[in-house]
Amino acid sequence: MSSTRRHFLKTTGGFGMAVSASAAAQQKVAANDRVQLASIGVGIMGLGDLETAISIPGVKLVGACDVYQGRLTRAKEVAGNDLFTTRDYREVLARKDVDAVIIATPDHLHSQMTIDALNAGKDVYVQKPMVQKAEQGLPVVAAQKRTGRILQVGSQRVSSIVYEKARQLIASGAIGSVNMIEAWTDRNSAIGAWQYSIPPDASPETVDWDRFIAHAPKRPFEPVRLFRWRNYQDYGTGVAGDLFVHLFSGIHYVMNSLGPTRIYTTGGLRFWKDGRDVPDVVLGVFDYPKTAAHPEFTLSLRVNFVAGAGTNHGFRFVGSDGVLTLGRSLTLERQPREKEPGYTIETFPKPVQEKFLANYRKTYPERTGLDTSSEERYFAPSGYSDQLHHHQNFFAAVRTRKPVVEDAAFGLRAAGPAVLSNTSYFDQRLVEWDPVAMKVKG
Amino acid sequence: MAANDKIRVALIGAGGMGSGDADLALRVGGTELVAACDIYDGRLERAKERWPQVATTRDYREVIARKDVDAIIIGTPDHWHSRISIEALSAGKDVYCEKPMVQKVSEGPAVMEAQKKTGRLFQVGSQYASSPSFLKARELMKEGAIGELNMVEAWLDRNSALGAWQYSIPPDATPQRIDWDRFLGQAPKRPFEPIRLFRWRNYNDYGTGVAGDLFVHLLTGLHVVTGSLGPNRIFATGGLRFWKDGRDAPDVVLALLDYPKTAQHPEFTMALRVNFASGGGREAFGLRFVGSEGVMVVSMNSLTLSKQPREKEPGYTIETFPKAVQEAYLKDYRQKYPVLAPSAESMDSNSEQRFETRASAHLEHHKNFYAAIREKRVPFEDAVFGYRAAAPALLCNTSLYEKRICKWDAERMVAS
Numbered sequence: 032m033s034s035t036r037r038h039f040l041k042t043t044g045g046f047g048m049a050v051s052a053s054a055a056a057q058q059k060v061a062a063n064d065r066v067q068l069a070s071i072g073v074g075i076m077g078l079g080d081l082e083t084a085i086s087i088p089g090v091k092l093v094g095a096c097d098v099y100q101g102r103l104t105r106a107k108e109v110a111g112n113d114l115f116t117t118r119d120y121r122e123v124l125a126r127k128d129v130d131a132v133i134i135a136t137p138d139h140l141h142s143q144m145t146i147d148a149l150n151a152g153k154d155v156y157v158q159k160p161m162v163q164k165a166e167q168g169l170p171v172v173a174a175q176k177r178t179g180r181i182l183q184v185g186s187q188r189v190s191s192i193v194y195e196k197a198r199q200l201i202a203s204g205a206i207g208s209v210n211m212i213e214a215w216t217d218r219n220s221a222i223g224a225w226q227y228s229i230p231p232d233a234s235p236e237t238v239d240w241d242r243f244i245a246h247a248p249k250r251p252f253e254p255v256r257l258f259r260w261r262n263y264q265d266y267g268t269g270v271a272g273d274l275f276v277h278l279f280s281g282i283h284y285v286m287n288s289l290g291p292t293r294i295y296t297t298g299g300l301r302f303w304k305d306g307r308d309v310p311d312v313v314l315g316v317f318d319y320p321k322t323a324a325h326p327e328f329t330l331s332l333r334v335n336f337v338a339g340a341g342t343n344h345g346f347r348f349v350g351s352d353g354v355l356t357l358g359r360s361l362t363l364e365r366q367p368r369e370k371e372p373g374y375t376i377e378t379f380p381k382p383v384q385e386k387f388l389a390n391y392r393k394t395y396p397e398r399t400g401l402d403t404s405s406e407e408r409y410f411a412p413s414g415y416s417d418q419l420h421h422h423q424n425f426f427a428a429v430r431t432r433k434p435v436v437e438d439a440a441f442g443l444r445a446a447g448p449a450v451l452s453n454t455s456y457f458d459q460r461l462v463e464w465d466p467v468a469m470k471v472k473g
Numbered sequence: 474m475a476a477n478d479k480i481r482v483a484l485i486g487a488g489g490m491g492s493g494d495a496d497l498a499l500r501v502g503g504t505e506l507v508a509a510c511d512i513y514d515g516r517l518e519r520a521k522e523r524w525p526q527v528a529t530t531r532d533y534r535e536v537i538a539r540k541d542v543d544a545i546i547i548g549t550p551d552h553w554h555s556r557i558s559i560e561a562l563s564a565g566k567d568v569y570c571e572k573p574m575v576q577k578v579s580e581g582p583a584v585m586e587a588q589k590k591t592g593r594l595f596q597v598g599s600q601y602a603s604s605p606s607f608l609k610a611r612e613l614m615k616e617g618a619i620g621e622l623n624m625v626e627a628w629l630d631r632n633s634a635l636g637a638w639q640y641s642i643p644p645d646a647t648p649q650r651i652d653w654d655r656f657l658g659q660a661p662k663r664p665f666e667p668i669r670l671f672r673w674r675n676y677n678d679y680g681t682g683v684a685g686d687l688f689v690h691l692l693t694g695l696h697v698v699t700g701s702l703g704p705n706r707i708f709a710t711g712g713l714r715f716w717k718d719g720r721d722a723p724d725v726v727l728a729l730l731d732y733p734k735t736a737q738h739p740e741f742t743m744a745l746r747v748n749f750a751s752g753g754g755r756e757a758f759g760l761r762f763v764g765s766e767g768v769m770v771v772s773m774n775s776l777t778l779s780k781q782p783r784e785k786e787p788g789y790t791i792e793t794f795p796k797a798v799q800e801a802y803l804k805d806y807r808q809k810y811p812v813l814a815p816s817a818e819s820m821d822s823n824s825e826q827r828f829e830t831r832a833s834a835h836l837e838h839h840k841n842f843y844a845a846i847r848e849k850r851v852p853f854e855d856a857v858f859g860y861r862a863a864a865p866a867l868l869c870n871t872s873l874y875e876k877r878i879c880k881w882d883a884e885r886m887v888a889s
Contacts, residue, residue: 073793074793075790075792075793077793078792078793101793101794101795101798102793102794104795105793105794105795105796108795108796206752206753207752208714208715208750210712210714210715210725210748210750211714211725211727211746211748211751219765219781219783219784220784220787220788221784221787221788222787222788222789222790226787227790228789228790228791228794228802230791230794230798230802231798231801231802231805232798232801293710293876295708295710295729295878296729297706297708297729297731297742298742299623299740299742301621301623301739301740301741301765302621302623302765312623312624312742314624314729314742314744315729316708316710316727316728316729318710326714327712327714328714329710329711329712329725329727331727331744331746333624333744335623335624335763337621337623337763337764337765338763338768339619339620339763339764339765339766339767339768339779339781340766340767340768340779340780340781340823340825341761341763341768341779349748349750349751349752349753350750350752350753351632351714351715351750351752352752352753353752353753354751354752354753354754364752364753364754365752365753366632366752366753366754368632369632369633369634372633372634372635372639373633373634373635374635374641375489375635375640375641376641376643377489377492378487378488378489378492378515378516378519379515379516379519379641379643380515380518380519380522381519381522383515383643383644383645386644386645387641387643387644390644404753459706459878460878461708461876461877461878
């Protein structure tokens with residue numbers, strides 16, 4: 032049984048879990064102990080993750096790392112002056128008092144830091160996408176396996192009760208056989224398009240530029256590339272890596288799927304021509320082959336940062352008997368299939384029409400009853416946060432040493448097709464992916 | 474022809490679409506139906522029941538040879554379109570040909586050439602070209618109502634047996650009542666099998682699948698609204714997911730088409746979808762045009778325009794900066810973007826307008842055809858327009874079956 036499959040079963044509550052021997056051996060945090068956490072990267076996502084994490088009882092922040100001095104100052108303002116801060120993530124990993132790390136750096140640093148953290152014996156919560164390049168994934172999967180540490184990727188939808196409900200409904204056949212899924216993120220604002228604020232004190236003194244660049248191509252100091260790193264291929268993964276990955280994560284969780292075999296994307300940079308080198312409109316189509324878990328279906332993904340009057344995000348699962356629409360809430364529209372096929376006989380001569388109808392009514396007698404269709408909506412309780420739930424799941428795993436759903440393999444199976452969407456876009460070609468082996472084909 | 478003369482119309486292919494077209498031609502007025510051709514005798518008998526004066530035949534060449542026929546409606550399966558069109562034009566007839574204009578991309582140039590050489594009128598039967606809602610959308614697009622276009626989505630969702638082309642097969646379908654060889658035409662020879670005739674849309678030998686059959690409508694609508702000549706890159710995928718009744722055409726197809734920048738429009742991406750097993754709903758059809766300042770959704774009889782001016786200030790993400798830096802940032806920001814005093818005037822205005830029409834686009838399309846004949850002008854949806862809509866639709870089939878990206882030169886109308 033693949034690890035992903037096993038984890039799915041775990042979340043549905045049907046199977047007891049065996050904790051791997053290596054994980055048990057390396058367990059450091061007892062069930063009631065405080066978990067000591069450090070955050071590597073305290074930008075917008077990192078700070079958000081950190082605030083969510085420390086709102087959970089028994090989690091204490093002990094260190095923070097960033098390449099911009101202002102964010103270290105800010106971390107102390109938020110978490111107290113005794114917080115250990117550094118520009119060098121290796122100093123965080125070297126600390127014995129750190130049990131777990133949040134990695135919320137630009138994407139190009141994810142895989143290296145994740146592997147280093149696992150090797151240092153830390154549990155890891157890494158922001159999505161888990162890797163910047165598809166080929167970086169298997170070493171992360173191997174590192175997680177070898178070290179027996181917990182690794183959870185930060186695509187919080189996978190922990191959402193709304194998605195869990197969608198998963199149950201689809202498994203129960205509520206919409207019949209799924210043949211197509213659409214998912215989209217439509218935005219129409221400067222901040223939505225990643226034009227984040229650049230601090231007025233950004234300078235070579237307050238920013239460790241070389242550490243930000245790391246293995247990316249050397250360049251002179253240019254703060255826009257750091258503070259808006261999502262807009263540059265050298266550090267980010269564009270809308271496909273950054274946002275398709277959420278959509279893949281959601282779909283793979285709901286459909287119990289390992290991923291697509293064929294990837295095609297197109298689009299362009301249509302509006303936010305601010306020097307970025309990634310597109311702001313991307314559309315993709317993806318072929319999901321039949322597996323034991325689901326029938327063959329086609330996935331259509333879209334991110335549009337210039338969405339006119341139509342900003343929203345969501346998923347639409349289309350089956351033969353209904354449609355399930357998933358956003359903040361979930362809507363299930365069901366319509367039983369027609370009870371008779373109908374006929375098109377008006378081009379036949381009258382006697383032939385009569386003969387046809389006589390036969391037809393033998394097979395399908397006139398019905399008098401009403402047909403029914405239904406629409407149901409499901410809402411999470413007010414105040415429910417999937418972000419918090421996702422962090423709770425992570426820290427629960429840190430204590431219990433039980434595997435998480437969104438582990439390294441799950442993370443790679445979402446990130447792989449997402450970052451390969453960039454390959455398809457930039458190379459203008461069809462990309463083939465092996466979702467079981469998690470490798471590019473050909 | 475004098476303005477008051479009746480236009481004498483003949484119908485080749487008296488099935489569902491052809492008979493509907495003939496009805497509309499008669500509703501236009503100033504027209505009469507003089508002949509009908511079909512390869513199933515039942516349809517000829519039905520034509521006599523409905524239009525007692527019509528001459529009937531199984532042989533379309535007899536219709537084309539008639540001196541008393543001015544215009545011909547072609548409502549045959551797709552694999553006959555180009556051949557009958559060319560023969561009819563060459564015989565001096567004006568032609569209304571059902572969509573798609575051709576079954577194969579390679580057939581287009583000969584039809585365009587025949588139209589040009591004969592100087593006859595030729596109109597393709599995708600009524601979206603004459604729909605008031607699409608003409609309104611074209612006007613709004615030209616005015617810049619949605620800002621700069623960047624994406625269009627178009628869909629046709631169905632979920633019924635008839636929607637999925639499981640048309641009725643008459644109980645008297647026999648080799649005696651059907652001219653099977655003439656149905657097959659240049660398609661591969663096969664023994665008599667009436668389902669392939671009465672449900673020909675489901676077979677690649679005669680029809681063009683959902684892409685040729687239905688994407689062509691969506692592309693016609695798109696080209697009307699944007700003035701576009703066509704895409705330069707085409708990719709399609711999908712499968713046969715539900716209607717596994719022996720058909721060889723898929724029932725779910727999704728396609729992405731790249732439209733390059735031209736004098737008429739900026740670069741945009743077109744997403745097309747047909748789903749014949751779209752649970753949970755009635756038939757749904759529409760095109761959604763997304764621009765930088767609004768969205769326009771167009772269907773056969775209505776148009777919704779949602780407008781939203783762009784944000785007046787970009788906003789900020791400063792919560793990760795130290796307090797002192799936040800303050801410095803905000804001070805600068807507010808110099809550039811002062812806080813507007815709350816007032817009636819300071820409110821943003823978003824709007825949604827809905828336009829509706831009761832006109833039948835189909836009837837309008839026929840009116841346009843007969844008006845063009847009387848006024849001796851080139852119809853909007855001529856062979857060139859028809860081919861520019863049909864070829865990318867057919868290339869979606871090529872892409873899907875050959876699992877590859879197709880290139881198309883829309884200006885020169887050449888595939889590669």
